[in-house]
Amino acid sequence: MKNRLRVLRAERQWSQQDLADRLDVSRQSVNAIETGKYDPSLPLAFRIADVFALTIEDIFLRDPEEQAAQ
């Protein structure tokens, strides 16, 4: 799943480790989510949204194909 984590992090000048600390997960997990290798669970997605003070949909983007299918 595509997401805007890298951009949002850059805006706040946070490293992956900074975000990991805020989320209480490992840096590798932040990297996996950011690069789209792993889709977070709904609770973790909400935590990510809370950290950035945004909604989940502001951060995670629907796949274009999935959207086209709707």
Place this chain on the structure above:
Amino acid sequence: MMNVADAETRQTARPGLWAGLFAVNMALIAVLSITDALEQPVPVILIALNCVLLIPMVKAALRRMEDKGAVTTAVRRYNRRFLGASLLYAVSMIGAGTATNYIAANSPLMWALAVLPMLPAFGMIWAMMRYLAEETDEYQRHRAVQASMVGLALVLVLGTGWGFLETFGLVPHIWAWWVFPAWAMGLGIGMAISEWRHGGSA
């Protein structure tokens, strides 16, 4: 982005090297015992000694995980518990393997010795169950479950396959206690696959 220090630590932390050495030794021991060049309990003792190699392997793997920022509190706890249980397992294997020569067959003590390795084996399973319960990082938990499934696949598929080969008299007998080391090797392979697929982080 990887700086020079990272590159250096990554070069020194090579769990694969230790794992390879361990696997080669295991293969040698297997060949020697299948061809009857070694008689019991010598192979058992050699296998137990070979397990000492797992200590630097685990240390190297841990250092590598640290480099990648993949070590959580639960992982630290799990490593301590699992290493403790595997040391106990090795000790009970060497102990039981050596002592069997001096004990009357079918004596109650023989039974006790034979059952002894079940305790550390249970300890290792307990460590894994605690890890899954304590790990708050869902991605790491997901990877651990996937890796253990590879171990399970290896044990069940190879075990079933070997069992039938043995039934048809095509291969020699293998002791059932091999399930645990085989599962652990599968776990290691699973972790390596996961590292390769998800790796290259940071």
